[in-house]
Amino acid sequence: MYEPVIEEEPEEVEVVEYTVLPRWKTVVTVTVLLVAVITGMSLPVEETKGRAACVILATALLWMTEAIPLMITGLLPALLFPFFGIMDTKEVCGKYFNYVSMLMLATLLIAESFERCGLHRRLALKILSVLGRGEALLMLGAMICTWLLSMFMSNTATTAMMLPIADAIIDSLREVTARQDIQLSKVGSPDQEGDQEGSGQFSRKQEKEFKRFTKGLLLCVPYGASIGGIATLTGTPPNLVLQTIFEASFPDQPSIDYKTWLFMAFPLSAILLIVGWTVLCLVYARTSWLNLITFKLCCDRSGENKEREKWNHINRTIQVEYKTLGSMRFTEILLTLIVLLLVFLWLFMLPDQFPGWAQKHAEIFGRRDSGGKLKIYLKDTWVAVMVVFLLFIVPSGNPLRGSCKPDKGSKLERLERLLTQKTYMDKTPWDVLFILGGGYAIAAGCKDSGLSLWIGEQFSFLQNSHHVLIALVVASMMAVLTEFASNTASTTLLLPVLISLSRAIKVHPLYLMITGTISASLAFCLPSATGPNALVFAFKELRVMDMIKTGLVMNLISVLITVMATSTWIYAGLGLSEYPCWADSTDNVTCPT
Numbered sequence: 001m002y003e004p005v006i007e008e009e010p011e012e013v014e015v016v017e018y019t020v021l022p023r024w025k026t027v028v029t030v031t032v033l034l035v036a037v038i039t040g041m042s043l044p045v046e047e048t049k050g051r052a053a054c055v056i057l058a059t060a061l062l063w064m065t066e067a068i069p070l071m072i073t074g075l076l077p078a079l080l081f082p083f084f085g086i087m088d089t090k091e092v093c094g095k096y097f098n099y100v101s102m103l104m105l106a107t108l109l110i111a112e113s114f115e116r117c118g119l120h121r122r123l124a125l126k127i128l129s130v131l132g133r134g135e136a137l138l139m140l141g142a143m144i145c146t147w148l149l150s151m152f153m154s155n156t157a158t159t160a161m162m163l164p165i166a167d168a169i170i171d172s173l174r175e176v177t178a179r180q181d182i183q184l185s186k187v188g189s190p191d192q193e194g195d196q197e198g199s200g201q202f203s204r205k206q207e208k209e210f211k212r213f214t215k216g217l218l219l220c221v222p223y224g225a226s227i228g229g230i231a232t233l234t235g236t237p238p239n240l241v242l243q244t245i246f247e248a249s250f251p252d253q254p255s256i257d258y259k260t261w262l263f264m265a266f267p268l269s270a271i272l273l274i275v276g277w278t279v280l281c282l283v284y285a286r287t288s289w290l291n292l293i294t295f296k297l298c299c300d301r302s303g304e305n306k307e308r309e310k311w312n313h314i315n316r317t318i319q320v321e322y323k324t325l326g327s328m329r330f331t332e333i334l335l336t337l338i339v340l341l342l343v344f345l346w347l348f349m350l351p352d353q354f355p356g357w358a359q360k361h362a363e364i365f366g367r368r369d370s371g372g373k374l375k376i377y378l379k380d381t382w383v384a385v386m387v388v389f390l391l392f393i394v395p396s397g398n399p400l401r402g403s404c405k406p407d408k409g410s411k412l413e414r415l416e417r418l419l420t421q422k423t424y425m426d427k428t429p430w431d432v433l434f435i436l437g438g439g440y441a442i443a444a445g446c447k448d449s450g451l452s453l454w455i456g457e458q459f460s461f462l463q464n465s466h467h468v469l470i471a472l473v474v475a476s477m478m479a480v481l482t483e484f485a486s487n488t489a490s491t492t493l494l495l496p497v498l499i500s501l502s503r504a505i506k507v508h509p510l511y512l513m514i515t516g517t518i519s520a521s522l523a524f525c526l527p528s529a530t531g532p533n534a535l536v537f538a539f540k541e542l543r544v545m546d547m548i549k550t551g552l553v554m555n556l557i558s559v560l561i562t563v564m565a566t567s568t569w570i571y572a573g574l575g576l577s578e579y580p581c582w583a584d585s586t587d588n589v590t591c592p593t
Helices: 023-042 048-065 076-083 089-093 099-117 119-131 135-150 155-186 204-231 237-249 258-284 289-294 305-323 330-347 357-365 380-393 421-427 430-449 451-458 467-481 487-505 509-519 531-539 544-566 569-573
Strands: none
Touching (some): 048 076, 048 430, 048 451, 076 430, 099 119, 099 155, 099 237, 099 330, 119 135, 119 155, 119 305, 135 155, 135 204, 135 258, 155 204, 155 305, 204 531, 204 544, 237 430, 258 330, 258 509, 258 544, 330 380, 430 487, 451 487, 467 487, 467 509, 544 569
16 A cells, blocks of 8 residues: 655754954954054053053954944953053053942932833823824924933933834824824815825825924934933933043042032933924924914814814823823832932932032041042942842832742742842843943043143143133034944043043033043934934834934034033033142142142
8 A cells, every 4th residue: 555655854954143243343343453562562562551542442443333332342441451551450440340349239229210110100001191293293202202211211212112112102192193184085175186086095194294203202312311411410321421530630630429410411401302393393393483482382272173083082082092001000100119219319419508408418437538638439329339239128019018929938928129149130230330340440540641642732832722612623523523423432432532632722621521522422313323213213214314404403502502501500610710720730739628
C-alpha cells in the first residue's frame, strides 16, 4: 500500500542578531584616537596643556559624530589623562561620581516613581480637560502639561508620555470632522459638491486645516519639554553640568543651588513658553494677534454651532480618558505629598530672608570650618537622596486596608514599594552619569594642565568688547551646536572654554556659563537636536521643513530673550556686575576683605 511521505518541517533556527558598528564609525573612532595618542606623545613632557587639548579635542569629535556611544566617549578622559601624565588614575576616576551625579540619579528615580503610579498622566489630562475648548487653548494646554512635567521628569520621558495623549485628541478631531462632513453631504450642502460625498473623508480644505493643526499640536510637546527643562536645576542635564564644572573650577566658592536656579530661570522659562505658544498659534492655529492679545481663544464665544460641537466632543474625549483613571489612589496622594515635601525642603533650605532649616541644623550641631564660619552640611543632594530613601521604604498601597497580595511561601503580606530594586537597576541613566563625570574630569584636567589659563590668554583681544555682545555670540554658537550634537556633551566641552573667555574679558564666569547652558536647551529646528524632537518627528508625518519653519524663529527669539534675561534680572540678582578676584586665582583662594 502506498504510504504518503510526510515531509518533516525544518526546525526553526534561532537567529542571533549582532550589533555591528558601521564602517565609517569604526574608521572615525580609530583615526581620532590614533591621531590624539600620536600627537600627544610627540609633544614634550612638560607640555601638559597640549596633551590635555588633544584629549579634549578627541572627546569633542567623538561626541559630535557619535561614532561610539556618548557614555563610552565620556570615559576617554579617564583613559588618556593618566596615560599622558596630566592626572593620576585615582584622581581622575574620583571625578566621575560626586554629589552632583548623586543629585541627578536621585531626581531621575523620583521622576520614575511619577511614571510608575501614573500621576503625570492624571495631571496632563486634567489640564487638557480644562483648556481643551479651542485650537489655541488646546495647544496651550499641551504645552503647559509638558512644561510642568519636564521640570521634574526627563524631557524625553515626558514627550513619550504626552504624544499618545495628543494622538488620541487628533483621532477624536478627525472623527468629529468626518462626521460633520457626512452630515453636510446628506443635506446637499453646496460646499461639499465635487468632493467625496457621503464617504466621511475630508475635503481638500478640511484635510489641509486638519494637517496644519495636527503639526502645531505635536510640536507643542517637544517645545514645552525643552523649555520646561530650563526652569529647574534638575530639569535637564546641562544645568547640572554647569553646577559640576563650576564646582570643579572654583571649589571654594558657593555653587548654584536649587532655589537660586529656580528664581533665576523660572521666569525666563515662563516667558519662553508664552513666546513658543504664540509662534505656534500664529503659524498653525486659526487665530490672530488680536485674539492672542485679548485672549479670545475659546470657540464657544464665536457662536458657531459646528465649531462648538467639534470642540465639545474633543473635550468629552479628554474627560473620558481622565475618568478611566478613577479617583486618586493612595499611591498618587502619597507621592504628591512626598514631592511637595521635596520642593518645600529645597526652597526653604537656605532662604535669603530668614534662617533656613539647613542653617538651624548646622547651629544645633555647632560645626564650623577652620575660618570660624558656620559650615552647612546638608545640601540639595541630601534632600533628594532622603526622598529616594522614603520611596524605597514607603508602601505603594494602603497598609491599613490589607489589599496586598500575599508573598509566596509566607503568611505575611508583601507590600510593593513606590520604588523597587528592579526599577533602580533598569532605569539608572548610566549614559548621563558618565557624560557628567567626563565633564567634571575635563574641567579638572583643563585646570591642572594649565590649558584654561592658556585659552584665556588667547581671548585677551576681546577684553574691550561689550559683554552683552559676547554673550549673544556665545548663546548663538551654543544654540547652533546643539542642533547637531548632544546638549549635554556640548555644555561639557564649552563651559571650560567659557570660563577662560570670562577671565580674558574680565566678566563674571557665571554670566557666560549661564548664558551658554540655557542656550544649549534652545534646539527646536532639527529632529536630531534633542530626544523630544526625534520622538515627535517619528510619531507622525512631520517634515523637516515643518520643524525648521517655526524652529528657526524660536531659536532666534529664544537666544535674544536668554541674553536679555542673563543681562538684566539674572545679572543683577546674582551680583554678576563685578569681576570677582577669585576668578583669576588658580588656587581659588578667598578674596581679601
